[in-house]
Amino acid sequence: MTERPAVQRRMPRWSELKPLLRTRRIELDATKRRLDRALTIADLRAIAKRRTPRAPFDYTDGAAEQEVSLRRARALFRRLQFNPSVLRDVSKVDPSTTILGRPSAYPFALAPTGFTRMMQHEGEPAVVRVAERAGIPYALSTMGTTSIEDVAAAAPNADKWFQLYIWTDRAAGKDLVDRAHAAGYTTLVLTVDVPVAGARLRDVRNGMTIPPSLTPKTILDMGLHPAWWINMLTTKPLSFASLSDWPGTVAELINHMFDPSVTFDDLAWMREIWPGSLVVKGIQNVEDARKVVDLGADGLVISNHGGRQLDRAPIPLQLVPKVADAVGDRAEVYVDTGVMTGADIVAAVALGARAVLVGRAYLYGLMAGGERGVQRAVDILGNEVRRTLQLLGVQNPGELNRSHVTLPEVAF
Numbered sequence: 001m002t003e004r005p006a007v008q009r010r011m012p013r014w015s016e017l018k019p020l021l022r023t024r025r026i027e028l029d030a031t032k033r034r035l036d037r038a039l040t041i042a043d044l045r046a047i048a049k050r051r052t053p054r055a056p057f058d059y060t061d062g063a064a065e066q067e068v069s070l071r072r073a074r075a076l077f078r079r080l081q082f083n084p085s086v087l088r089d090v091s092k093v094d095p096s097t098t099i100l101g102r103p104s105a106y107p108f109a110l111a112p113t114g115f116t117r118m119m120q121h122e123g124e125p126a127v128v129r130v131a132e133r134a135g136i137p138y139a140l141s142t143m144g145t146t147s148i149e150d151v152a153a154a155a156p157n158a159d160k161w162f163q164l165y166i167w168t169d170r171a172a173g174k175d176l177v178d179r180a181h182a183a184g185y186t187t188l189v190l191t192v193d194v195p196v197a198g199a200r201l202r203d204v205r206n207g208m209t210i211p212p213s214l215t216p217k218t219i220l221d222m223g224l225h226p227a228w229w230i231n232m233l234t235t236k237p238l239s240f241a242s243l244s245d246w247p248g249t250v251a252e253l254i255n256h257m258f259d260p261s262v263t264f265d266d267l268a269w270m271r272e273i274w275p276g277s278l279v280v281k282g283i284q285n286v287e288d289a290r291k292v293v294d295l296g297a298d299g300l301v302i303s304n305h306g307g308r309q310l311d312r313a314p315i316p317l318q319l320v321p322k323v324a325d326a327v328g329d330r331a332e333v334y335v336d337t338g339v340m341t342g343a344d345i346v347a348a349v350a351l352g353a354r355a356v357l358v359g360r361a362y363l364y365g366l367m368a369g370g371e372r373g374v375q376r377a378v379d380i381l382g383n384e385v386r387r388t389l390q391l392l393g394v395q396n397p398g399e400l401n402r403s404h405v406t407l408p409e410v411a412f
């Protein structure tokens with residue numbers, strides 16, 4: 001056995017140690033400290049879970065029945081393969097695009113989500129302000145907790161979309177559409193995948209009501225999430241901005257207000273009364289995509305509502321190439337459900353989507369830190385989009401094509 005030479009040791013000099021010392025300024029702002037540590041949307045979700053009572057967190061995080069639709073959608077994003085090209089000049093990258101003819105800083109928009117003020121008291125105004133600063137569209141939900149006009153006033157220069165469910169009372173729906181037009185919303189998003197409410201079992205188990213009821217369980221929860229409860233109880237009472245208040249559960253409200261007899265004729269009617277861009281959200285097959293475009297939709301969202309409606313529904317991402325082929329350049333194709341990273345967004349665009357809608361990703365940010373948390377979520381996604389474009393060897397979303405992504409033969 002050969003003998004190893006002994007390691008020669010010496011005392012380090014102070015002049016050598018000094019440059020290695022890193023003193024970090026202690027961040028006194030607790031929200032900033034928390035958000036700075038979040039590097040991914042999953043990190044924001046973990047913070048959101050700690051800071052939010054169970055019922056509103058589960059309302060946001062959960063999906064329908066056994067939550068298979070959502071799990072499969074997220075799994076497909078993780079399982080796809082990217083195919084990069086090398087030795088391309090990516091020193092300058094421009095992630096911007098146009099959506100419905102208007103500029104967007106990134107190929108994603110913030111999806112409509114109901115009851116946003118329940119998740120965190122800053123609610124819709126915080127989200128639309130971030131959209132305005134970032135230069136991406138924001139869609140306000142019919143089930144919003146801030147009025148059409150107040151959202152418009154919070155961010156006059158944002159590209160604002162209004163999401164509509166067709167109600168049994170058609171005149172009331174038309175009134176909302178007129179108000180959205182008068183307030184400068186550019187786009188109407190007609191959601192068509194809620195003929196009846198999906199079975200969100202976590203909400204039933206948690207006894208979720210809007211506003212949250214004061215029961216022994218929720219009162220106990222106040223000790224665990226005091227900041228959330230103080231904010232909730234000391235800001236404007238939580239109510240729907242576009243619907244009259246409802247004493248029961250969300251599912252009961254949906255089943256009472258929304259009309260399960262809606263058909264393509266109602267879409268034709270909407271096309272007549274809405275002068276702006278019209279997007280149909282909740283498309284899940286090629287035939288329906290063709291039909292809504294024939295009826296004048298300017299865009300459609302392939303979506304299963306974030307897995308909150310039909311469980312075991314088609315995975316939206318998987319439909320993108322087929323729908324994009326069927327629709328061609330007659331309308332723009334968007335996709336949502338399961339997006340947790342900027343790379344997911346890039347993959348969807350490569351497969352043929354013009355843009356992606358993100359829902360939970362920004363809500364996790366909102367619950368983690370209000371407006372600053374939403375900003376953090378958008379920054380995380382934006383940086384990931386930018387970096388993924390560069391690593392794929394392209395300078396902008398327009399250079400992406402299907403060869404950049406391989407979907408697995410078997411999706412799950």
Ligand SMILES: Cc1cc2nc3c(=O)[nH]c(=O)nc-3n(C[C@H](O)[C@H](O)[C@H](O)COP(=O)(O)O)c2cc1C
Nearest residue numbers: 060111112113114141191305306337338358359360
């Ligand atoms: C808490 C929550 C509330 C939602 N409310 C609405 C709504 O009022 N109208 C609507 O069209 N879609 C609604 N959605 C669906 C989103 O617009 C979007 O389709 C979905 O969140 C996309 O999936 P993702 O959350 O995985 O990004 C909601 C989603 C969540 C998570």
